[in-house]
Amino acid sequence: MQNSQSVRTPVQLGVGPVSFDDLVRVARGGAPVELTEEALGAIDHARGVIETLAAAETPTYGVSTGFGALATRHIPTEMRAQLQRSLVRSHAAGSGPEVEREVVRGLMLLRLSTLATGHTGVRRETARLMAGLLSHGITPVVREYGSLGCSGDLAPLSHCALALMGEGEVRDAAGTLMPAADALAAAGLEPVELVAKEGLALINGTDGMLGMLVMAITDLRMLLRTADIAAAMSVEGQLGTDRVFAPALQAIRPHPGQALSAANLTALMSDSAIVASHRTGPGEGPQCNRVQDAYSLRCSPQVHGAARDTVEHAAVVAGRELASAIDNPVVIGDSVESNGNFHGAPVAYVLDFLAIVAADVASISERRTDRFLDRARSHGLPPFLADDPGVDSGHMIAQYTQAAIVSELKRLAVPASVDSIPSSAMQEDHVSMGWNAARKLRTAVDGLSRVVAIEVLTAARALDLRAPLTPSPATAAVVALLRGNGIAGPGPDRHLSPEIEAVVGLVQSGAVLAAAEAVVGELA
Secondary structure: OOOHHHHHOOEEEOOOOOOHHHHHHHHOOOOOEEEOHHHHHHHHHHHHHHHHHHHOOOOOOOOOEOOHHHOOOEOOHHHHHHHHHHHHHHHOOOEEEEOOHHHHHHHHHHHHHHHOOOOOOOOHHHHHHHHHHHHOOOEEOOEEEOOOOOOOOHHHHHHHHHHHOOOOEEEOOOOOEEEHHHHHHHOOOOOOOOOOOHHHHHHOOOHHHHHHHHHHHHHHHHHHHHHHHHHHHHHHHOOOOOHHHOHHHHHOOOOHHHHHHHHHHHHHOOOOHHHHOOOOOOOOOOOOOOOOOOHHHHOHHHHHHHHHHHHHHHHHHHHHHHOOOOOOOEEEOOEEEOOOOOOOHHHHHHHHHHHHHHHHHHHHHHHHHHHHHOOOOOOOOOHHHOOOEOOEOOOHHHHHHHHHHHHHHHHHOOOOOOOOOOEOOOOEOOOOOHHHHHHHHHHHHHHHHHHHHHHHHHHHHHHHHOOOOOOOHHHHHHHHHHHHOOOOOOOOOOOOHHHHHHHHHHHHOOHHHHHHHHHHOOOO
């Protein structure tokens, strides 16, 4: 959680990469942005190179030529400002619903970070205006559809570049929709007239898909620890054993995420009277009549751990992309070079990997939940955890909701990055579809949080039904969190949707994680 002071402290953009934390502070927290003197110096140097090339008789792509399939046309000096305006206006061709504010702020910050590297050739006043929009909370309207994830996120970034020209629509800091020119004037900002190379530099990056990747990784790191909490509550509530999570068993299959998840489960179930009541072994209580728990209980660390390892692989890729200067052409030293670094494949692949992760972790969570509701598998709990089965349906339909979400997540796990539709008269004949991969991942992460929330809600009810046996201190703290937020324990049927939404809020805010960590310390 960020305090208000950290949110308002400006993020300093230099020639190096933006951190995950700074991106989240700007995108979600509304933190202002400042360019360092080092960045301004790098911007000035690159601009000098561009101006030299613009004055030369030899055409340079992106400086004195058209774009894409129209790159063979040399553009005379007097038409180059029009060239930049035309590029941005024509490429701001998005359609559909507005993209979320945090996504637009994230992509603007990352585009500005690339400008600050001194590899794009924009002027310092253009870069400063983009920083000004972020600092004043002015968010261009970007539409859902339009990016193929190659030549960068062209349409989304063009809508942002349009706002720098004082054109198009934006939302101010209060969320009011207005013309960009009016918002700039109200903030005391002057629009810029783009000059040679600037239009292209503002739109040729992987910034949208990368920003969504970083935020998804941030969310998944929290959600996977919360999924461990939900799993611990389910194993405990279903009279499962914690012995399968022992360190020695994880050591003989040394996947790092698995070991971390198993350690979390062990810590979360520590000192549980419910677990102690059926623990096997001399002097440890009555012998359990089950040889092994179901896979959804016993294999939780293997699934959650593989998910963690995949998330950390995605974080490595994201870190590399954050350290990149994505543009075409780019300024290298005193020359300008064409390249293919704008292709979104590296980012698109891991976005798709994470959609698989979200679907599978949600799938095993739904299976654990379903076991609570089946009298034949719940080990003494009432059918559907109902107060008066037959009259009451208990959590029967909560599992239906989980199942509906999981089904959707499986569909969203189908990769976007394997598709390619040629564009620009076959000049751009292989594209990444990374933006589409990012958009579906956002839906998948939200769905995962809802499935996990329903497991937490159901497991908490089951733990109450195990009374007078008491749960572990950590899982008891989660149950207390729910009860303290108006989510009642077992009893006759009541309107369940508000309770589900309340727990979704507690999961997504990190409150469930914080409640458990207040007892056992920071989970791995």
